[in-house]
Amino acid sequence: MSNLKELHHWDVMVLSCIDGRFVKRVVDWVATQQNDVFDYRTEVGCSKAIIDSGIDRERFFSAVDVAKRLHSIKEIWLVDHIDCGAYGGSKEQTSAESEREFHRNKLIEAQKIVSLKYPELNVKMIYASWDEIEVI
Ligand SMILES: [Zn+2]
Numbered sequence: 463m464s465n466l467k468e469l470h471h472w473d474v475m476v477l478s479c480i481d482g483r484f485v486k487r488v489v490d491w492v493a494t495q496q497n498d499v500f501d502y503r504t505e506v507g508c509s510k511a512i513i514d515s516g517i518d519r520e521r522f523f524s525a526v527d528v529a530k531r532l533h534s535i536k537e538i539w540l541v542d543h544i545d546c547g548a549y550g551g552s553k554e555q556t557s558a559e560s561e562r563e564f565h566r567n568k569l570i571e572a573q574k575i576v577s578l579k580y581p582e583l584n585v586k587m588i589y590a591s592w593d594e595i596e597v598i
Pocket residue numbers: 479480481506507508543545546547548
């Protein structure tokens with residue numbers, strides 16, 4: 463990416479879990495789709511940080527406010543992942559399929575909260591498993 467100094471606006475802010483097994487993979491995946499430029503934040507549990515109203519959600523929303531004002535973002539990408547300790551991990555689920563469905567429902571719940579506060583932003587739901595990262 464050339465001319466980074468001249469670049470002030472981009473489209474996407476990403477929220478993912480802090481889990482170190484997924485951060486680089488998620489960053490690399492987003493980078494390929496957003497030409498290496500996007501805002502990025504981690505909070506424990508991603509969707510859980512938004513669903514549980516509290517300091518994590520407020521901190522994220524505060525960052526979104528800045529990203530909107532300074533970078534004119536248009537989308538928020540929420541990235542949940544398999545075996546997330548914030549939700550008790552894979553051991554709480556009966557199968558990989560049911561775990562994916564569990565996270566899809568949590569992402570929908572989080573998406574509604576984000577969309578209520580930021581109706582002008584498109585919210586994309588993403589799930590990282592061991593083998594792939596997908597929009598769900
Ligand atoms: Zn996690």
